[in-house]
Amino acid sequence: MDIRVLTLGDSAFTIEFPTLKGAFGARRVRALRTRVQQEVDHGKLLGVLDVISASRSLTVCLDPQVSDYELVRDRIADLAREPVNDVKDGGQLWSLPACYQGDYAPDLENVAQRSGLSPEEVIDLHSSVTYDVFLIGFLPGFAFLGEIDKRLRFPRRTSPRVRVPAGSVGIANEQTAVYPWESPGGWHLLARCPVPFFNTAWEQPSLLSAGVRVRFDPISVVEYEKLQNDLNSGALSPQSFLVDQGRG
């Protein structure tokens, strides 16, 4: 496998797969991350503090007081060059409810008009694809998913919204995402998802992680409100939307 090892100061480096992109890159990165985690769990790579997945690269942050930088870097570069048996299969699969109606879908009409489709066709195109989580970033728990249908690809809004409600499902360029927090944002908002995406009380604070797969399941406003109540009251666990454990 063709790789590049990039220096990110004296306590981090990035392994890049320059020829990969999209879902295939994300899965190759996930495979490397799993190998790195295995080595860390076996106490082989001392001082690894953080591992950050991007769509075609993995960044490893070290504790410079503990790690032998060159040793760890060279070992992980070797792992990256190892052939991976099968990266076509995905990891966990989540089926996330999303309401594409009314106030929950402020940009649906606009996206339909721009793409020359009906709102129903837009919903169908967005919810019929199983997406890969390319990376988590921008905000804690913010998952970048791809790739969306070519007919739905538009640049970000020229004037970003000051306030995008938590749970908003947006699209921009070839990606889609759910805002885990209320925040400013420039994506076109197609739906709202009632499932919480980040909670510091969870063992893994982010519901999703790089390399898992996600699809959206259209629901009505009534179903949205019921799910939101059940999730808030604890009657329903976010884990119930994990439909396939995958192969890790």
Next chain:
Amino acid sequence: MGASLKVISPGILASIQDEGRRGYAGFGVPRSGAADPIALQIGNALVGNDPFVAAIEFRFLGPKVVVNKGRMRLGLAANATAELILAENGEKLSVSAWQTVVLNEGDVLAITSLSEGATGYLTIEGGLDLTPVLESCSTYARAKLGGVTGLPLQAGDVVDAIFDVPRDGMEKIVNSPPVLDSKIVRVMLGPQEDYFSEDEIKKFSCEAYKVSGDVDRMGIRMEGAELVPLPDKGSDLISDGLVPGSIQIPGSGQPIILFVDCQTIGGYPKIATVITADLPLLGQLLPGDSIRFEPVTLAQAQTALREQSSAIQCCVDSIADYFGEGVMDLKALYKTNLIGGVVDANYSGHFPGHLEGMSNETD
């Protein structure tokens, strides 16, 4: 129940910080933590704490606090003085930079603006009674993590200490606090140095850059020679991982040094990364300061980090009992003949009021 401190005025951007979060960057959670971890470590040593116990970080202008319950000992880890206003009689005592002071219930500590640097700490003997969030008490405001409320300190916020009364013992001072005179920020080139021609790299490492007014815990925007990526590369790349100290070159060509609260991933080319040993220096940069970036090798960066550990140890070793003003009312002590009156030969001239044989009682 421990003593507690109430914020009367937070100054500018005061927040609770410790060493920051490790192990959560993969979930998009920034590292956060002290903008100047050296000052935090020495400030904690000053009050007898472990190096990275959470403290109140303040930037540019210090906060004003009052002890609203119990008694507590604080360490002023900053190039700033403070005024201690006694609840008992309204008397005002001056507190030196880098010393400890005990506050009784109702006593007010008003920290002045920093005389040098941009960041200081108020450390609390015994530490703060906070519940860590993702293994850290560091405040990360964008996701409301850590601190007291998840946000920077506001007037009226109450910060609880673990101790209810201070330990017995003398007040302390750091006789050799860290020196903040370096105008050179050492970097390692990469990860995207190949986006820039040799001439542009030379410009980056020879020209001086000025710190703009846009300085916060997310990033430090610099002003100086414009850096233009190679025409076939451009200013956009497929996003990859970031660390505090990454130097991004956005479309404007003006470098942004990403800092402790920076995002974990970004899409601008990064010409270089500040070495670990020089990250604390970034926390002390003020708008208008002029610096130069100096590329070094991995071996040089590692040597710099080892040398820095020794330098921190020297500062910690210089912590000694303090007999100066502010800690106690000297006039009253003279009147009651509590003072032995021998000038410490080691520090004579350093502190005119430096005397031996004084009672340990400070109030």
